[in-house]
Amino acid sequence: MPKDGGIGASTKRREDVRFLTGNGRYTDDINLRGQAYVFFLRSDVAHGKLTSVDTSAAEGMDGVVRIFTGKDFEGVGGMPCGWQVTDKHGQPMQEPGHPVLAQGKVRHVGEPIAAVVAETLGQARDAAEAIVVDIEELPAVINMKDAVKDGAPKVHEELTSNLCYDWGFVEENKEAVNKAFEDAAHVTTLELVNNRLVANPMEPRVAVGDYSRSDGEHTLYTTSQNPHVIRLLMGAFVLGIPEHKLRVVAPDVGGGFGTKIFHYQEEAFCTFAAKACNRPVKWTSSRSEAFMSDAHGRDHVTKIELALDGDNNFTAIRTDTYANMGAYLSTFAPSVPTWLHGTLMAGNYKTPLIYVNVKAVFTNTVPVDAYRGAGRPEATFQLERLVDKAAHELGVDPIKLRRQNFITEFPYATPVAVEYDTGDYVATMDKLEEMADIAGFAARRKESEAKGRLRGFGVNCYIEACGIAPSNLVGQLGARAGLYESATVRVNATGGLVVMTGSHSHGQGHETAFPQVIAEMIGIDASMIEIVHGDTARTPMGMGTYGSRSIAVGGSAMVRATEKIIAKAKKIAGHILEASEGDIELKDGMFSVAGTDKSLAWGDVTLAAYVPHNYPLEDLEPGLEETAFYDPSNFTYPSGAYACEVELDPETGQVTIERFSAADDFGNIINPMIVTGQVHGGLAQGIGQALMENCAYDSDGQLLSASYMDYAMPRASDLPFYDVDHSCQTPCTHNPLGVKGCGEAGAIGSPPAVVNAVLDAMRSGGKDVAHIDMPVTPSRVWAAMQG
Amino acid sequence: MTQVKMTVNGKTASGDVEGRTLLAQFLRDDQGLTGTHIGCDTSQCGACVVHVNGQAVKACTMLAIEADGATVDTIEGQANADGSLNVIQQAFQDHHGLQCGFCTPGMVMSAAALLKDNPKPTEAEVRHYLDGNICRCTGYHNIVKAIMAASGQDVSAIAAE
Numbered sequence: 001m002p003k004d005g006g007i008g009a010s011t012k013r014r015e016d017v018r019f020l021t022g023n024g025r026y027t028d029d030i031n032l033r034g035q036a037y038v039f040f041l042r043s044d045v046a047h048g049k050l051t052s053v054d055t056s057a058a059e060g061m062d063g064v065v066r067i068f069t070g071k072d073f074e075g076v077g078g079m080p081c082g083w084q085v086t087d088k089h090g091q092p093m094q095e096p097g098h099p100v101l102a103q104g105k106v107r108h109v110g111e112p113i114a115a116v117v118a119e120t121l122g123q124a125r126d127a128a129e130a131i132v133v134d135i136e137e138l139p140a141v142i143n144m145k146d147a148v149k150d151g152a153p154k155v156h157e158e159l160t161s162n163l164c165y166d167w168g169f170v171e172e173n174k175e176a177v178n179k180a181f182e183d184a185a186h187v188t189t190l191e192l193v194n195n196r197l198v199a200n201p202m203e204p205r206v207a208v209g210d211y212s213r214s215d216g217e218h219t220l221y222t223t224s225q226n227p228h229v230i231r232l233l234m235g236a237f238v239l240g241i242p243e244h245k246l247r248v249v250a251p252d253v254g255g256g257f258g259t260k261i262f263h264y265q266e267e268a269f270c271t272f273a274a275k276a277c278n279r280p281v282k283w284t285s286s287r288s289e290a291f292m293s294d295a296h297g298r299d300h301v302t303k304i305e306l307a308l309d310g311d312n313n314f315t316a317i318r319t320d321t322y323a324n325m326g327a328y329l330s331t332f333a334p335s336v337p338t339w340l341h342g343t344l345m346a347g348n349y350k351t352p353l354i355y356v357n358v359k360a361v362f363t364n365t366v367p368v369d370a371y372r373g374a375g376r377p378e379a380t381f382q383l384e385r386l387v388d389k390a391a392h393e394l395g396v397d398p399i400k401l402r403r404q405n406f407i408t409e410f411p412y413a414t415p416v417a418v419e420y421d422t423g424d425y426v427a428t429m430d431k432l433e434e435m436a437d438i439a440g441f442a443a444r445r446k447e448s449e450a451k452g453r454l455r456g457f458g459v460n461c462y463i464e465a466c467g468i469a470p471s472n473l474v475g476q477l478g479a480r481a482g483l484y485e486s487a488t489v490r491v492n493a494t495g496g497l498v499v500m501t502g503s504h505s506h507g508q509g510h511e512t513a514f515p516q517v518i519a520e521m522i523g524i525d526a527s528m529i530e531i532v533h534g535d536t537a538r539t540p541m542g543m544g545t546y547g548s549r550s551i552a553v554g555g556s557a558m559v560r561a562t563e564k565i566i567a568k569a570k571k572i573a574g575h576i577l578e579a580s581e582g583d584i585e586l587k588d589g590m591f592s593v594a595g596t597d598k599s600l601a602w603g604d605v606t607l608a609a610y611v612p613h614n615y616p617l618e619d620l621e622p623g624l625e626e627t628a629f630y631d632p633s634n635f636t637y638p639s640g641a642y643a644c645e646v647e648l649d650p651e652t653g654q655v656t657i658e659r660f661s662a663a664d665d666f667g668n669i670i671n672p673m674i675v676t677g678q679v680h681g682g683l684a685q686g687i688g689q690a691l692m693e694n695c696a697y698d699s700d701g702q703l704l705s706a707s708y709m710d711y712a713m714p715r716a717s718d719l720p721f722y723d724v725d726h727s728c729q730t731p732c733t734h735n736p737l738g739v740k741g742c743g744e745a746g747a748i749g750s751p752p753a754v755v756n757a758v759l760d761a762m763r764s765g766g767k768d769v770a771h772i773d774m775p776v777t778p779s780r781v782w783a784a785m786q787g
Numbered sequence: 788m789t790q791v792k793m794t795v796n797g798k799t800a801s802g803d804v805e806g807r808t809l810l811a812q813f814l815r816d817d818q819g820l821t822g823t824h825i826g827c828d829t830s831q832c833g834a835c836v837v838h839v840n841g842q843a844v845k846a847c848t849m850l851a852i853e854a855d856g857a858t859v860d861t862i863e864g865q866a867n868a869d870g871s872l873n874v875i876q877q878a879f880q881d882h883h884g885l886q887c888g889f890c891t892p893g894m895v896m897s898a899a900a901l902l903k904d905n906p907k908p909t910e911a912e913v914r915h916y917l918d919g920n921i922c923r924c925t926g927y928h929n930i931v932k933a934i935m936a937a938s939g940q941d942v943s944a945i946a947a948e
Binding site: 012013015016017018019020021022023024025026028029031122200201202203204252253254255257286287288506507508509673674676677680681682683684685707708709713714715716717719721722723724746 | 805807815816820821822823824825826827828829831832834861862863865866872876879880881883885886887888889890891892895910911913914915917918920921922923924925926927928929930931932945946
């Protein structure tokens with residue numbers, strides 16, 4: 001039984017108290033003296049030439065401080081892209097400019113054209129209505145395959161076409177893969193859509209810019225998952241402000257799910273305008289604005305093929321994917337369909353040959369970037385739908401076909417450039433079969449049928465690469481930044497300590513889980529440890545939280561810094577106890593000399609570090625504060641097996657989730673309660689994608705799903721209680737805690753199981769449908785049942 | 788501008804508001820009660836739920852002037868007199884019914900209204916009642932469980948949090 005507050009304990013979250021009493025401090029709760037408000041006038045057409053922006057009627061309106069247009073940003077940098085993909089011919093991707101405010105053209109509905117700064121938000125909005133914008137509309141390109149046809153209207157005139165890149169992976173394997181298909185005993189082919197989604201953290205984005213004339217320092221308060229990344233991108237590439245004059249603070253952040261990784265125009269605007277107006281400038285996104293300005297997710301159209309030999313062994317996979325980039329390249333957009341997707345195409349299976357082709361396409365839509373899972377859900381959905389289809393075509397049990405092709409020996413080098421260090425796919429599948437009560441399914445199906453419903457069962461496996469990422473490797477793959485993490489551990493004189501981490505918590509519970517690690521290492525109470533994050537002025541340069549990296553990378557940095565602390569503390573203890581430091585042991589917060597009864601409390605040593613009266617000053621500096629930067633040597637590879645049971649009403653097409661079981665392998669676990677909660681949330685998002693959510697554009701580029709009236713967010717009544725297990729644990733071999741990360745698994749692993757279950761239900765009703773696209777809405781199911 | 792006066796969490800609160808000022812804006816901007824959150828602009832998400840004269844109300848759906856003279860309770864007034872968490876708040880912590888915390892004030896206020904009318908709700912009743920409260924983090928499992936636990940029901944048979 002783990003000690004409460006130590007590693008492995010379901011310690012209750014300390015941050016909950018402030019959130020439950022209304023004392024959270026979110027960015028929109030920050031109001032600065034003299035603050036003005038900005039309202040962005042956004043394009044209501046998808047594509048057009050901006051012929052004039054007349055602000056004259058608006059300028060004199062009540063409360064207007066200043067109105068900005070693209071002209072004010074002519075000499076200012078554009079929004080940078082953090083990842084450069086090289087195409088299959090060795091050429092860099094096409095990379096268009098991305099202005100803060102539109103320059104001469106608008107390229108998607110929601111693109112900011114002008115910004116009104118006024119005394120109140122109401123006055124800013126009123127004045128924005130008086131701005132006269134003249135746009136000469138151009139034909140919009142929305143469908144990706146149309147966008148890459150010859151003669152298609154170009155989103156960016158300066159580019160050769162709407163193709164951002166045509167990526168082949170691994171290009172050298174292409175001929176061998178094609179040969180394997182020629183030699184195959186069976187080939188299964190599937191065309192599918194991975195539907196476009198909007199991340200929808202419940203807290204909309206907010207930015208508050210501030211500027212101090214006394215010392216020339218800019219401060220930006222923003223809803224970010226990675227304030228240091230924003231400081232670097234905005235300071236160095238957009239506004240030309242050096243880091244020592246720019247502070248970025250991301251306080252309590254109300255969910256991120258990827259879409260708060262990226263650097264957005266509104267952040268740069270508020271920082272710029274605070275200086276220009278000489279007063280703080282605040283922007284709070286409305287939800288409607290969020291739908292057309294937060295980066296979207298997914299949006300792939302894929303053809304995938306699987307070759308099998310006569311014994312049903314997988315021999316090759318070939319894919320052809322179109323990935324929507326939207327109108328501009330968001331911060332990490334190019335990496336999502338390539339390095340976070342292509343490298344995952346082996347999944348849990350020992351397929352020897354794989355070739356992935358991805359065409360990234362510009363369209364007149366909101367930019368698309370990472371959303372919970374980012375590339376890995378797209379890979380998993382293709383693969384796990386494909387394997388299920390193959391099993392059905394071959395008349396074999398889908399679980400048996402999976403088991404037969406599982407990777408069983410580790411480390412395992414895939415044909416798509418990554419090496420899985422550990423995993424046990426048989427164990428998670430065994431666990432899943434037990435949890436899902438497969439034996440009882442036939443009886444449950446009968447019960448459903450007695451009510452006039454169809455019942456279906458679907459499974460899938462998943463593998464993900466997270467703990468992002470080895471800097472050397474991602475640098476070779478086009479990342480323009482390192483992806484290490486940092487931590488400073490500052491021990492106070494009386495023994496309490498503060499960890500300043502580059503990781504950022506926006507719901508993950510770092511303030512509770514991180515101290516559990518240090519409490520275990522030193523043997524002190526977790527309440528003596530405080531976590532500081534989200535402020536570039538207080539934390540070392542770190543890369544933030546995404547890609548399920550906080551505990552695997554940020555936690556590792558914290559462990560390394562704490563190891564340095566313990567090593568130094570042992571030296572101090574050795575001096576005071578007149579023993580060799582090699583003989584000093586630290587247990588339960590006490591230093592002792594091995595084989596003697598001499599001991600010293602943690603607090604005595606920390607005090608000695610700051611009151612060095614009896615201290616080895618000639619050998620050791622006073623103080624007890626250490627920093628570590630941890631760069632992982634590999635990704636981590638969580639894996640698992642999921643099962644979904646649905647009920648389908650053939651009269652209406654309505655699908656309900658009756659059971660959902662998830663068996664995950666996350667390696668070692670710090671706080672099981674938090675891990676389970678992360679899986680629950682991921683499952684809800686994955687089930688939401690499978691059954692309900694869809695970001696829809698019409699052919700003119702109008703966003704049809706721009707509010708919660710139109711975009712189907714999963715509600716409590718749409719979801720079941722989940723059965724989640726993470727007792728299968730194969731620890732990561734290359735980080736000090738043996739942890740793998742758990743934040744994205746639920747969203748990655750769940751959509752195929754849902755769709756597989758729906759198709760199984762339809763088959764049980766006599767409708768053998770090869771595929772149905774997400775979201776599997778009642779109308780789609782009903783139509784398929786009638787078809 | 789119109790003067791409004793109401794009782795918020797047992798204290799008199801007054802201010803000058805525009806006709807278009809929402810109750811949610813009055814609470815946040817005039818009264819500094821930033822626990823009431825605004826997560827959408829179509830009255831769907833429920834992050835702004837408060838109690839007006841004992842009824843659960845989305846504070847983004849009511850004008851401040853409509854609440855003139857009313858008794859308003861917000862998340863800031865929910866803890867016990869000694870500052871400790873009340874039964875619902877404690878159940879949310881015990882069962883990990885929150886992650887980012889943004890929807891939480893609305894969830895707690897809705898749960899309080901539910902349990903007032905229906906002291907022992909079934910799982911289906913809890914899920915149905917929360918139709919107007921969206922959470923993106925928890926997948927609702929632990930929220931439903933916490934509310935059932937706060938009502939005094941045994942939730943040990945529901946899969947672990």
